[in-house]
Amino acid sequence: MNIAVAKPPLTIRLCGPRGFCAGVDRAIQIVVLALKAYGAPVYVRHEIVHNRYVVEGLEAKGAVFVEELDEIPEQHRQQPVVFSAHGVPKSVPADATARNLFYLDATCPLVSKVHKQAMRHQRLGRHVVLIGHAGHPEVIGTMGQLPEGTVSLIDTIEDAETYIPEDPDNLGYVTQTTLSVDDTAGVISKLQERFPNLHAPAADSICYATTNRQEAVKQAAPGCDLFIVVGAPNSSNSKRLVEVALKAGAARSMLVQRASEIDWETIGEIRTLGLSAGASAPEVIVNEIIESFRARYDAAVELADTVEENEHFLVNRELRNIELTHEDMAWVNG
Structure with a gap:
């Protein structure tokens, strides 16, 4: 006679907003x-x-x-x-x-807005400081809006501490749209400390979707035994969500592209799972991962919504x- 084995209970905190921006x-x-x-x-x-x-x-x-x-x-x-x-x-x-x-x-359009902000700095005679990750397509595109030599790339607080501009009193900054809000604030603060006349862009460069997804993860992460972010390893905003989850209190955090990437042997005993998705990750994969956990756990989905996006x-x-x-x-x- 087959005896059904009870599935262990699991609460899935499903972040919102998540996924496509x-x-x-x-x-x-x-x-x-x-x-x-x-x-x-x-x-x-x-x-x-x-x-x-x-x-x-x-x-x-x-x-x-x-x-x-x-x-x-x-x-x-x-x-x-x-x-x-x-x-x-x-x-x-x-x-x-x-x-x-x-x-x-x-x-x-929000990346195009950053392009215009950078061009405005340059038009006003300022050297442009771009805060972003070297080699990222968005950074390459933004730097490519301006003549060679008119943009300097700053990635980290260490970069900000060692940066030596030709004219410290004539700088303007913009940022990549998909950065960590908290980390970027630290870089900007260091630059402003060193260069008090640094000009900010007309509006915040980090896009609403990046900010909203990071805030939702911050709210959901405390007390999570594991936090999964659906996204690609070359997705800047997805990787930032993994970092945000850990800093906000998740015991572990990982980035996966599909449910097939989850190593169930290493999951161990978990009672609370956080789940979000980067801005380029489709909802169909979020659903796929939820169903994979439901096959192994008595899973209850708990919505962890912060704001509603209507853009x-x-x-x-x-x-x-x-x-x-x-x-x-x-x-x-x-």
Whole structure:
């Protein structure tokens, strides 16, 4: 006779907001709508957002991802090429124009705002200090808005302590949109301490979605035996959530892309699980992870909501007359 083994109890604190922000949602919609409007292939320069599930899903629909524009075959030069949500240097659209390519810019409007803030500093004669992570596509795109030598990149408080500008009284800063709010505040404070005349941007550069997701994790993390963040290892905002969870009191925190990455042997005895998702992680994977825990635990989901997000960014003008249905996005929205 089979005797059912009782599953151990588990409370899942599900953070809200989590997952797609308005900029990521818009970028994915642009690729989906371009495929509906122009047919396959639609080319995308770099990952549209930092998530393999999204990239592979768009590839299945007919998107082709390239690193540079010269990879687009001659016979497909009339097909659209989409620039990623992270933004691109000015040289990229200039190159596309020189090649007679039809491009759709999916840069997040909040990243574009940072570009404008940096250009305003430079226009006013200030040297631009960009707080961000070296090599990140958004940083490359922001630095590429300005002439070479007019931007200095600061990553850490240590960088801020050792930075020696040519004109300490004529500086303006902007930040990458996906940084740790607390860590960035420390870097800015150090720069302001050293350079009292440092000019701030007209508005906060760290985007609302980054701030909101970090605040939700801070609220949910205390008392969690484990905190899982759904996101990619190259996603800056997702990695910051892992760090925030640990600092806020979670005993352990980990980043996973899919439920299949969870090593159940090392989970051990847990009673409270925190769960959130980076701004480029689809809700369908959050659901997948919840179901994986339900298969092993008597799991009760407890919503840990902080604020409600209602932001919506319009897609490119060329695509606004194309109907986007629920079915078009069900593969990521669940």
